[in-house]
Amino acid sequence: MNILSWQGSKKKELDIIEKYQPLKFDYFIDVFGGGANVSSIYLKKNNIKVIYNDINSDLCELLKTLQDEKKTKNLIEEFNKLKDMQSKDLFYKIYDNEFNISASCKIVYLTISAFRSMIGTRMPNFRDNKMAKLKNIDYFINYPSILKNLTILNKDYKELLEKYKDDENKFLYLDPPYVEKTTKAYNVNFTIKDLIYIRDYMKDCKCKVLLHIDFTGWTYFNFKQYIKFIYPIRYSMSSKKKDIQDIYEKYHVILSNY
Numbered sequence: 001m002n003i004l005s006w007q008g009s010k011k012k013e014l015d016i017i018e019k020y021q022p023l024k025f026d027y028f029i030d031v032f033g034g035g036a037n038v039s040s041i042y043l044k045k046n047n048i049k050v051i052y053n054d055i056n057s058d059l060c061e062l063l064k065t066l067q068d069e070k071k072t073k074n075l076i077e078e079f080n081k082l083k084d085m086q087s088k089d090l091f092y093k094i095y096d097n098e099f100n101i102s103a104s105c106k107i108v109y110l111t112i113s114a115f116r117s118m119i120g121t122r123m124p125n126f127r128d129n130k131m132a133k134l135k136n137i138d139y140f141i142n143y144p145s146i147l148k149n150l151t152i153l154n155k156d157y158k159e160l161l162e163k164y165k166d167d168e169n170k171f172l173y174l175d176p177p178y179v180e181k182t183t184k185a186y187n188v189n190f191t192i193k194d195l196i197y198i199r200d201y202m203k204d205c206k207c208k209v210l211l212h213i214d215f216t217g218w219t220y221f222n223f224k225q226y227i228k229f230i231y232p233i234r235y236s237m238s239s240k241k242k243d244i245q246d247i248y249e250k251y252h253v254i255l256s257n258y
Contacts, residue, residue, distance in 0.1 A: 002037060003035055003037075003062075003066070003140075003143070004035045004059075004062075004107070004108065004111045004117070005035070005111050005112070005117040006034045006037075006059075006111065006117065007034075007116075007117060007118060008034060008175065008177070008178070009018055009034065009035050009037055009225070010037060010038055010175055010212065011035075011037040011127075013212075013252070014037065014038065014041050015177070016231065017038060017041070017173065017210070017212070017227065017254075018041060020210060020211075020228050020254045020256060021064065021171065021210065022171050022208040022256075022258050023253065024169075024197045025044075025048070025053060025170065026047070026048065026049065026169045026170075026209055027040040027049050027050075027164075027167075027169060027170045028048050028049070028050050028051070028173065029053065029160060029164060029170060029171065029172045029173065029219045029236055030050070030052045030053060030173050031044075031053055031157050031160055031161070031172055031173065031174050031175075031176075032053070032054065032157060032174060032175050032176050032177070033052040033053050033054040033059075034054060034175065035057075036052055036063060036150075038149075038173055039052045040050065040146070040149065041147065043146060043147070043150060047122075047257055049149075049151070050150055050151065051150075051151045051153060051160075052150055052151065052152050052153065052217060053152075053153040053154070053155055053157070053160055054153075054154065054251065055154065055155070055156060055157070056154075057154050058103045058104070058106070059107060059108045060152050060153070061067035061102075061103055061104055062107055062108065062155040063150065063152050064138060064152055065104045065142065066143040066147055067143075067144055067148055067150065067152075068144060069141070069144045070258055072140050072143060072144055073141065075102070075104050075105055075108070075137075075140065076141065077138055078101070078102060078105045078111065079105050079108060079134070080137075082105075082109060082134060083134045084135050085111070086131050086132075086133065087173065088124050088126055090131075090132055091113050091114075091124040091126075091131065092122070092124070094106055094109055094110065094113075095110065095114075097120075107119065108112055108137065109134070110171070111133055112125075112132060112135060112137065113125055113131065113132055113134070126240065128140055131202055133211040157174075158197070159235030160172070161198075161201055161205070164207045165201070165204075165207060166205070166206045166207070167206065167207050168206045168207060168208070169207075170207040170208065170211070171206065171207070171208045172207055172209045172210070173210050173212070174209060174210065174211045174212065175199065175212045175213075176190050176194065176195075176198075176211075176213065177190040178190070178214070179191060179192060179195060179213075179214075181196075186241060187225045191201075192218075195213070195222070196222070196256050198211060199222055199223060199226075201258040202226060202255075202256075203257070205257070206236070207256045208256070209256060209257050209258075210253040210254065210255070210256045211223070211226070211254075211256070212252065212254060212255075213253060213255070214250060214251065214252060214253070214254075215230050215250075215251035215252060215253035219253055219255075223253075223255050226255040226256060226257060227253060227255055228253075228254045228255065228256050229253070229254040230251055230252070230253045230254075231251065231252060231253075232249050232250070232251055233249065233250055233251065233252050234248070234249050239256055
């Protein structure tokens with residue numbers, strides 16, 4: 001399931017997450033839920049209850065919309081009306097709240113129409129004097145049956161961590177924002193202090209925690225006792241010249257307290 005092209009999506013790393021999950025748990029809590037790609041793999045497991053959480057209220061509202069068949073049909077209809085209107089001018093009007101549109105439709109539109117799906121940046125995906133085409137979202141009609149059992153929360157991540165701290169049957173998956181970056185989509189800063197808090201939490205809690213972040217020298221020296229797997233991730237960066245791409249490689253690390 002790929003509802004949105006959300007920044008930081010782990011849709012290409014789902015098999016790794018499953019490989020390093022705990023042997024036993026009854027609840028999966030997606031603490032920084034984002035586009036719900038990770039939550040979706042646990043929704044398919046009949047014996048696991050899934051809790052999705054994200055600080056972005058519009059994103060949570062979209063998922064709640066997609067739990068309801070009638071609301072989903074209305075969203076598809078509203079979105080389809082924009083297809084023949086797509087333009088750079090429309091992008092700016094929607095971004096600046098100068099166009100009458102629902103919050104759920106707006107977040108879907110911006111993830112498609114913003115440059116690299118960066119909805120926190122007022123920059124349209126405009127190339128060769130053309131706006132990105134609006135893709136068909138009719139497949140959204142399948143989501144009410146998929147998401148019906150998903151519990152959706154809109155809370156600060158620390159509130160969830162403290163709530164489940166002493167429950168050994170809870171599996172908390174943490175895929176936080178990039179460190180020391182202001183994430184406008186969330187309107188929060190996630191800093192080194194937050195990672196230190198999570199590190200200390202992993203040491204003291206009874207619940208099972210999997211932390212999924214970039215691998216750096218700082219990560220190694222502060223989390224080395226929790227490291228389970230380090231692997232390379234390749235990114236393609238489009239260049240200004242046609243038919244040329246810059247490829248760069250970074251590393252992700254799986255950390256857990258079990």
